[in-house]
Amino acid sequence: MRAHMTFSGRKAAGAVAIAAAAGVLSACGSGGGSSASAAPPSPAPTLAGASSTSPSQGSLAGKVIVIDPGHNGGNASHPAIINKKVNVINAMKPCNSTGTATNDDYAEHAFTWDVANRLAKILRAKGAKVILTRKNDKGVGPCVDERAKIANRAHADASLAIHGDGAPASGHGFHIIEPAVIKGHNEKIVPESRKLGLDIRNAFHEGTGIPYSTYLGKKGLDIRSDLGGLNVATVPAVFIEAGNMRNAGDAAKMKSPAGRERMAQALAQGFVKFLT
Ligand SMILES: [Zn+2]
Numbered sequence: 001m002r003a004h005m006t007f008s009g010r011k012a013a014g015a016v017a018i019a020a021a022a023g024v025l026s027a028c029g030s031g032g033g034s035s036a037s038a039a040p041p042s043p044a045p046t047l048a049g050a051s052s053t054s055p056s057q058g059s060l061a062g063k064v065i066v067i068d069p070g071h072n073g074g075n076a077s078h079p080a081i082i083n084k085k086v087n088v089i090n091a092m093k094p095c096n097s098t099g100t101a102t103n104d105d106y107a108e109h110a111f112t113w114d115v116a117n118r119l120a121k122i123l124r125a126k127g128a129k130v131i132l133t134r135k136n137d138k139g140v141g142p143c144v145d146e147r148a149k150i151a152n153r154a155h156a157d158a159s160l161a162i163h164g165d166g167a168p169a170s171g172h173g174f175h176i177i178e179p180a181v182i183k184g185h186n187e188k189i190v191p192e193s194r195k196l197g198l199d200i201r202n203a204f205h206e207g208t209g210i211p212y213s214t215y216l217g218k219k220g221l222d223i224r225s226d227l228g229g230l231n232v233a234t235v236p237a238v239f240i241e242a243g244n245m246r247n248a249g250d251a252a253k254m255k256s257p258a259g260r261e262r263m264a265q266a267l268a269q270g271f272v273k274f275l276t
Contacts, residue, residue: 058127063275065123066151068133068161068229069116071099071109074140086145088228089182095143100166102251111254112162113137115242118264119162123271131156144228148237156235157275158196160267164254165241171215172247174208176201177239180225192236197221200238200270207266210243210253236274240267 055061075082076098085092099108113134120130131154133147142150151159165175178197181190201220205212212220224230230237242263243250253259 055124055127058125059272059276060123061127063128063157063271064131064154065128065271065275066131066133066154066156066159066235067116067120068147068151068159069109069112069137070161070163071097071112072134072139072141073107073109073113073137075099075109078140081140082143084143086143086228088145088226089185089231090225093144093226093228096141100164100245102245102255103169103248104251106245106251106255108164108166108245109137111164111242111245111260114257115162115260115264115267118261119267122264122268126268126272128271128275145232148229148232151237152232152234154235158271159233159235159237160196160200160271161229161237161239162267163239163241164243164245165213165216166246167215167244169244169246169248171213172244172250173211173213173215173220174204174240174242175213175217175220175222176204177217177222177224177227177230177241179227179230179233179237180223182225182231186231186233189233189236193230193233193238196236196270196274197238199274200240200267203270203273204240204242204263204266207269208253208259208262210250210263213241213244215244216241 075096082094082096082098084095086095099112101107116132120132123130131150133142133150147161148159176197179186179190179193181187198221204210205220216222227239229239243254245251245254
């Protein structure tokens with residue numbers, strides 16, 4: 001998302017013009033113009049190989065997991081709301097952003113919503129209590145600080161924000177974003193978040209075969225101090241940029257229901273590793 005901000009200016013003048021006209025600051029890619037073509041999430045398929053144990057006996061029984069599907073379908077048409085500044089501990093930042101999209105307009109918010117719901121279904125079948133930070137893919141927000149606070153208030157054992165990146169088309173692969181230390185605020189959760197990030201990175205890499213990002217981070221891991229969703233967290237929290245939506249190969253995987261199911265299954269394995 002740092003990359004998004006850097007490259008959006010020279011990537012797609014048209015999209016940037018739309019975003020600028022709408023007053024929208026996009027954290028994930030060039031953003032803007034994607035709301036009209038947002039595809040609804042596909043229904044999650046029947047779970048193959050799901051455990052036959054009841055949820056109360058599942059391996060994640062008693063665990064609380066918060067999943068944050070990045071952005072929201074109504075953000076692009078509500079710039080005044082999502083550009084309002086919120087406190088992210090070390091800065092004031094826009095409430096939210098539109099997110100990016102593939103070149104043929106499969107929107108990031110639709111991608112994150114679909115993967116989050118697939119993941120929630122898998123985790124619930126394993127006995128976890130799963131909370132999503134938004135109720136549908138048509139609303140506005142919530143703001144980035146509120147997304148973190150939802151996990152904090154739930155005393156989540158782990159939380160994950162799901163995003164798709166909007167980097168230059170030549171780059172591909174996924175990366176995890178872990179919290180930097182924000183002195184006096186999140187020291188306690190940084191070590192656990194690093195472990196969560198490693199477990200999810202390993203599981204995602206192994207389960208999907210998607211390589212580590214070729215354009216950002218180190219071995220699929222990045223650390224940032226500018227994300228409200230991480231700065232405000234008082235429970236273990238990481239982000240995943242599951243692929244580069246502007247790259248043709250990554251976009252094909254992200255647009256495919258089977259690809260998204262593989263991602264969800266892999267992410268679930270990461271939570272199992274971290275929480276058991
Ligand atoms: Zn995003």
